[in-house]
Amino acid sequence: MMNKYIKSGTLIAAIAVLFLSIAMKPKPKKVIFFGDSITQQGMRANGYISLLKKKVDSTKFELIGAGIGGNKVYDLYLRMEDDVLNKKPDLVFIYVGINDVWHKLGAKTGTDYDKYLKFYQALINKIQAKGSKVVLCTPSVIGEKKNGTNEIDGDLDKYAAGIRDLATKNNLPLCDLRKAFIDYEAANNTEDKDRGILTTDKVHLNEAGNKFVAEQMLPFIK
Structure with missing residues (x-):
């Protein structure tokens, strides 16, 4: 009878230890990538x-894509509650701006520079107010020719500079994709092509482009 109680007590203790270890196991840190179609496609294979x-420990980090094609900065603001804040992330990458500049061509539905920065600052404010950390990303390229020779490089440089200023003003880490892409193109785009080096269509990433962006972002996660 005594052995029976001992065995029973040992089993209960083992179960208690198991539940305690599960309860004490730290939850993986939640990282959200908030953006447009570049981010949406970032979830593909x-x-x-x-x-x-594949580069981070899945027991320590949970990576979530929150990108929607065609989105501009105000689209992110409107869906921020559902797609970011309600998920209670530890870290948020804000990567938006290509459509705000690119859509000034053709459809003429881009975002004015002043409005772009105001909405961007509002994103920062609301995300930080919930206790999440933020990484700002400058918009990369709209055309891969030497900097200054693509159709709207001037605007893109201006908007990227605005993001750098916001990073400084808010004392936030900056993933400067604009500069990284320009430097890469200068070194690798010897034929001065407008696409095919890091992008498929001047904007969206090809295989090399996805690897390159992952390399730029990895240090901010680790």
């Missing part, structure tokens, strides 16, 4: 978010 998932 060879997309930059999928590549990052």
Whole structure:
């Protein structure tokens, strides 16, 4: 009878230890990538978010894509509650701006510079107010020719400079994709092509582009 109680007590103790270890096990830190179609495509098999998932410890980090094609900065603001804040992330990458500049061509539905920065600052304020950390990303390229020779490089440089200023003003880390892409193109785009080096269509990332973006973002996660 005594052995029976001892065995029973040992089993209960083992179960208690198991539940305690599960309860004490730290939850993985939640990282959200908030953006447009570049981010949406980042969740594909060879997309930059999928590549990052292979580079980090899945027990320590949960990476979530929150990109929607065609989005501009105010679209992110309108869906921020559902797609970011309600998920209670530890870290948020804000990567938006290509459409705000690119859509000034053709459709003429881009975002004015002043409005772009105001909405961007509002994103920062609301995300930080919930206790999440933020990484700002400058918009990369709209055309891969030497800097200054693509159709709207001037605007893109201006908007990227605005993001750098916001990073300084808010004392936030900056993933300067604009500069990284320009430097890479200068070194690797010897034929001065407008696409095919890091992008498929001047904007969206090819395999090399996804690897490159993943490399730029990885240090901010680790």
